[in-house]
Amino acid sequence: MSAFTFATAQYDSGDWDSAPSVPANVIDSVARYTSIAVNPTGVIVALSSADVLRYPLLYLTGHLPVRFSGAEREMLRTYLRRGGLLFVDDHNHDIDGQFHKTATQELALVTGKPLAPLRNDHALYRSFFTFPDGPPTTSHELNGWGDNLVHKQLLAHLDGDRIRVLYSNKDYSSEWNFHPDNKRFLSVDPTRFGVNLVVYALAG
Amino acid sequence: MGALLFGAWQTRGDAPPRARVVRESVPAALAADAQRPDALGDTLLLALASVPDAGTRAWLSARQQAGGPVRWFGDVPTAALTVDALADPAGGVQVTVAAAGGTEFELRDSLGTLGRVASGERWRGPPVVGAIRAESRTPAAGASLRAEVPTAAAIRRVTVLARAGWEGQFVASALESRGWLLDARFDVRPDTAVRQGSPRGIDPRETAVVVALDSSAVREASALAAFVRRGGGVILGPEAWSHPALASLRAGVPGPLQAERMIAVSAEAPREGLPLLPMRALRADAVALERRDGEVAVAARRIGAGRAISVGYADTWRWRMTGPDGAVEQHRRWWSQLVVAANPSSGSTVLSGDAPLAQLVDAVGPRAGPLADLRGSDDDRSRGHSPWWGLVALALLVAEWASRRLRGAV
Numbered sequence: 001m002s003a004f005t006f007a008t009a010q011y012d013s014g015d016w017d018s019a020p021s022v023p024a025n026v027i028d029s030v031a032r033y034t035s036i037a038v039n040p041t042g043v044i045v046a047l048s049s050a051d052v053l054r055y056p057l058l059y060l061t062g063h064l065p066v067r068f069s070g071a072e073r074e075m076l077r078t079y080l081r082r083g084g085l086l087f088v089d090d091h092n093h094d095i096d097g098q099f100h101k102t103a104t105q106e107l108a109l110v111t112g113k114p115l116a117p118l119r120n121d122h123a124l125y126r127s128f129f130t131f132p133d134g135p136p137t138t139s140h141e142l143n144g145w146g147d148n149l150v151h152k153q154l155l156a157h158l159d160g161d162r163i164r165v166l167y168s169n170k171d172y173s174s175e176w177n178f179h180p181d182n183k184r185f186l187s188v189d190p191t192r193f194g195v196n197l198v199v200y201a202l203a204g
Numbered sequence: 205m206g207a208l209l210f211g212a213w214q215t216r217g218d219a220p221p222r223a224r225v226v227r228e229s230v231p232a233a234l235a236a237d238a239q240r241p242d243a244l245g246d247t248l249l250l251a252l253a254s255v256p257d258a259g260t261r262a263w264l265s266a267r268q269q270a271g272g273p274v275r276w277f278g279d280v281p282t283a284a285l286t287v288d289a290l291a292d293p294a295g296g297v298q299v300t301v302a303a304a305g306g307t308e309f310e311l312r313d314s315l316g317t318l319g320r321v322a323s324g325e326r327w328r329g330p331p332v333v334g335a336i337r338a339e340s341r342t343p344a345a346g347a348s349l350r351a352e353v354p355t356a357a358a359i360r361r362v363t364v365l366a367r368a369g370w371e372g373q374f375v376a377s378a379l380e381s382r383g384w385l386l387d388a389r390f391d392v393r394p395d396t397a398v399r400q401g402s403p404r405g406i407d408p409r410e411t412a413v414v415v416a417l418d419s420s421a422v423r424e425a426s427a428l429a430a431f432v433r434r435g436g437g438v439i440l441g442p443e444a445w446s447h448p449a450l451a452s453l454r455a456g457v458p459g460p461l462q463a464e465r466m467i468a469v470s471a472e473a474p475r476e477g478l479p480l481l482p483m484r485a486l487r488a489d490a491v492a493l494e495r496r497d498g499e500v501a502v503a504a505r506r507i508g509a510g511r512a513i514s515v516g517y518a519d520t521w522r523w524r525m526t527g528p529d530g531a532v533e534q535h536r537r538w539w540s541q542l543v544v545a546a547n548p549s550s551g552s553t554v555l556s557g558d559a560p561l562a563q564l565v566d567a568v569g570p571r572a573g574p575l576a577d578l579r580g581s582d583d584d585r586s587r588g589h590s591p592w593w594g595l596v597a598l599a600l601l602v603a604e605w606a607s608r609r610l611r612g613a614v
Contacts (some may be wrong), residue, residue: 002519034368204373
């Protein structure tokens with residue numbers, strides 16, 4: 001049986017590689033907390049390439065405006081229709097920011113409808129660790145950076161009750177982008193929600 | 205004297221039994237029978253070119269049971285139609301036609317043509333409207349068969365056991381989106397599992413089929429074996445059936461693993477590129493359901509009252525994600541068909557259509573030998589009942605009486 005591989009989406013516009021340590025930290029947590037077979041390194045796949053279909057969980061982030069090419073849009077449609085799960089995180093933590101405005105527009109074009117708030121009792125929040133209040137807060141939210149808001153809910157595009165696109169303004173990309181050596185100094189591992197995301201994708 | 209009396213008794217005044225050959229209308233012959241009170245004594249020899257209809261067969265059976273012998277001969281075209289309602293949430297039927305080798309039939313329902321099926325092959329299709337008719341254009345088959353579609357068995361639950369991973373996730377998703385009532389247990393670590401549905405004990409009264417994709421099912425090995433013996437169905441993925449703990453359920457022994465092939469697959473052969481753990485040295489009771497490059501890829505066994513299917517393909521989720529157009533539906537349908545095949549209760553819904561030859565044999569017995577033989581044997585029997593024997597016996601009796609009288613007179 002193939003092992004889980006963390007995949008980061010590379011798109012033509014914007015800074016898709018703005019959080020390079022996220023894959024390693026999530027992979028480390030998946031390996032640390034679970035017995036899921038996981039590849040020790042992640043991969044970067046072009047969103048316009050059929051290679052994305054080999055990775056049913058895809059992480060996409062950035063600060064800059066997002067404009068998908070026609071090929072990227074079409075491949076993303078195929079990816080979601082076949083059962084892939086796209087996790088998009090706004091690295092700006094800013095609902096007035098360019099990334100948020102353009103990425104949500106692009107996703108609406110791909111899925112055919114705008115993203116909607118995900119209820120906080122969704123299976124995602126208890127797939128491994130339990131988050132009774134919904135998405136965990138980030139230090140960037142609590143410190144008043146970005147839009148100075150604590151976002152109570154994530155946004156999502158669902159197929160039935162199954163998440164196809166998960167969208168966050170909470171800036172998990174910053175929260176999970178720490179140097180791996182610093183993890184031992186953290187009182188609460190912030191990547192625990194990343195483990196939930198992976199377990200939900202694989203078994204939710 | 206006794207012998208003579210016995211002979212005389214044997215020649216009591218009944219009309220001699222006869223053998224009547226009926227070549228045209230069997231119902232007409234039976235109607236003629238009804239007009240003659242002594243007709244039951246005749247042996248009816250039916251020269252058949254086709255199987256009499258159900259009403260005529262009932263008449264023949266009644267005649268036979270009333271003491272009127274019936275025998276038949278001739279080359280009767282034989283065909284039978286069987287329609288199974290698939291115990292698949294998406295519905296559908298499976299049609300098989302038994303007829304002379306290679307005969308092709310056109311299948312129709314109330315809305316029109318469904319497709320064609322050759323004798324001995326299976327035709328599977330979506331739900332049909334009204335009864336199914338199978339018609340052959342081959343004169344030798346000469347059959348027009350009809351069968352009602354039975355009601356499918358109630359859909360029972362399917363349980364998926366796997367470690368958390370893409371294969372379990374996509375197999376469960378495929379079955380659930382097809383409409384199966386699904387329970388699932390995905391092991392995340394040894395003491396923790398994500399559960400879907402209402403996981404329950406492995407009991408054939410509640411669960412139709414267990415899909416055990418990998419070695420996470422090993423701790424249920426004895427329960428799975430008992431489940432199959434009691435009438436459950438099990439589908440084993442390659443990592444499950446190749447594990448020694450589940451060896452009693454597998455169809456063969458594992459051959460060398462064939463790695464994933466990075467090739468462009470077509471919709472006609474969508475599993476070409478998948479990793480395959482082939483089955484070799486199939487058990488005597490195993491049947492290969494699918495082969496790839498000569499290797500057994502899927503095989504099934506009956507064990508006790510249940511069934512076990514071993515699947516050699518690994519990572520079938522890649523088929524759904526990276527396969528050609530239609531791969532999602534193909535993957536869904538393929539897994540659902542495996543569940544149907546592994547589900548013994550789906551067999552209980554089989555309804556056979558008319559099987560006229562079998563019913564004719566049941567009514568009046570098997571086909572007899574050539575007509576000449578039948579007549580010969582019947583003539584022999586008739587000779588045994590000749591009235592001449594009675595006359596001879598009577599003459600001897602008179603002679604005996606006269607002899608005694610004459611001797612007494614002297």
